[in-house]
Amino acid sequence: MTKASKYHSVTILLLLTMLLLVTGCGLGNQTSPHEASGTPAATQSPKPSTTPPKEQVMKVSLAAVGDVLIHSSIFKDAKTKDGYNFQPMFDPVKSFIEQADIAMANQESMIGGEQLGLSDFPRFNGPYEVGDALKATGFDIVNLANNHTLDRGEAAITNTIQHFRKLGIAYTGAYLSVEDQQEIRVMQKNGISFAFLSYTYGTNGLPVPKGKPYLVNLIDIPTVTADITKARKLAEVVVVNVHFGQEYVNMPNTSQKKFTQAAAEAGADIIIGHHPHVLQPIEWITTSSGRKTFVAYSLGNFIAAQEGDLKRTGGIVQLEVQKTVRGNESQIQLINPSFIPTWIKMTNWRQYQIVPLWEAPANQLANAKASYEKTKLHMSQWMPELQFPMK
Numbered sequence: 001m002t003k004a005s006k007y008h009s010v011t012i013l014l015l016l017t018m019l020l021l022v023t024g025c026g027l028g029n030q031t032s033p034h035e036a037s038g039t040p041a042a043t044q045s046p047k048p049s050t051t052p053p054k055e056q057v058m059k060v061s062l063a064a065v066g067d068v069l070i071h072s073s074i075f076k077d078a079k080t081k082d083g084y085n086f087q088p089m090f091d092p093v094k095s096f097i098e099q100a101d102i103a104m105a106n107q108e109s110m111i112g113g114e115q116l117g118l119s120d121f122p123r124f125n126g127p128y129e130v131g132d133a134l135k136a137t138g139f140d141i142v143n144l145a146n147n148h149t150l151d152r153g154e155a156a157i158t159n160t161i162q163h164f165r166k167l168g169i170a171y172t173g174a175y176l177s178v179e180d181q182q183e184i185r186v187m188q189k190n191g192i193s194f195a196f197l198s199y200t201y202g203t204n205g206l207p208v209p210k211g212k213p214y215l216v217n218l219i220d221i222p223t224v225t226a227d228i229t230k231a232r233k234l235a236e237v238v239v240v241n242v243h244f245g246q247e248y249v250n251m252p253n254t255s256q257k258k259f260t261q262a263a264a265e266a267g268a269d270i271i272i273g274h275h276p277h278v279l280q281p282i283e284w285i286t287t288s289s290g291r292k293t294f295v296a297y298s299l300g301n302f303i304a305a306q307e308g309d310l311k312r313t314g315g316i317v318q319l320e321v322q323k324t325v326r327g328n329e330s331q332i333q334l335i336n337p338s339f340i341p342t343w344i345k346m347t348n349w350r351q352y353q354i355v356p357l358w359e360a361p362a363n364q365l366a367n368a369k370a371s372y373e374k375t376k377l378h379m380s381q382w383m384p385e386l387q388f389p390m391k
């Protein structure tokens with residue numbers, strides 16, 4: 001939305017409010033994004049009234065997963081007569097994704113399509129059909145800023161973005177142009193507005209093409225905090241995806257903590273981390289102003305072909321955003337955080353499926369029940385109220 005149209009809407013709203021007050025009506029349960037924008041300048045102090053304003057509660061559920069990293073054994077497994085079908089791999093956990101109002105994934109490997117030549121580590125490129133499966137599973141937005149974004153150059157990024165656009169999946173972190181990069185993604189759901197930002201620590205030493213910084217968003221704290229400040233003016237909830245941390249280490253390091261602290265102070269509400277390929281705990285950061293920011297440091301692998309129990313364990317984080325409106329005042333709360341640990345099921349690098357961890361077959365994970373309990377303790381060590389729903 002442009003500044004001008006926002007002011008225009010605010011003006012109309014004020015006129016409407018005055019008219020309703022004159023005619024003796026209240027605004028009742030009507031709301032608009034502007035009414036409860038949370039910007040003090042846009043809020044009128046309510047006229048004294050004998051009846052307290054009605055309270056209205058709105059809710060949006062979010063879900064996020066870690067890396068969708070399409071190694072060659074995964075696309076070979078998905079091969080069909082006339083293309084690729086990844087959908088069956090996601091089906092066992094589909095219900096956890098589609099029940100969320102907004103679901104996010106880290107598309108770690110670009111999906112530049114077969115015409116560019118499919119490829120594996122260290123420079124990945126996957127088929128378009130990965131995106132089709134994400135869409136069918138219920139994902140709404142993908143993070144594209146990570147260390148593999150530049151693996152196959154600009155063409156793979158462009159193709160990936162074009163395909164997600166065609167599917168109606170929003171993307172952040174890699175863009176088609178400077179204008180595309182500067183347009184902060186804002187989504188409206190159930191009367192609550194969300195802004196999305198994404199960054200990565202680096203691109204495996206591959207230089208960002210000259211004059212094309214929009215191809216990937218790199219972490220630069222002053223830029224990140226400036227973007228968050230801008231996003232806060234556009235939406236009530238700011239969600240930041242960040243690709244950071246040390247691979248295969250299950251606790252956040254000081255640079256991760258530094259990033260999340262800075263992002264929280266700048267106004268981020270929800271920070272979703274990925275890159276280590278293993279799970280790192282979830283926590284609340286309380287900012288100097290007393291606001292709470294939700295942080296998942298690493299969601300591990302959602303689907304990837306990596307060996308080892310911890311690398312085959314990922315998860316779906318869920319969170320509810322609740323907005324309470326009383327008269328002209330509104331309050332946002334983050335409630336009911338939960339986590340569903342997942343397992344990458346496969347036999348001899350084929351028959352890939354993402355299943356709930358408690359369903360990991362005994363011949364793949366010796367004691368799924370014990371692993372599930374251990375994962376619960378690990379993820380909730382800083383957030384004892386974290387819930388672990390099984391359906």
Ligand SMILES: [Zn+2]
Binds near residue numbers: 147275276
């Ligand atoms: Zn990574």
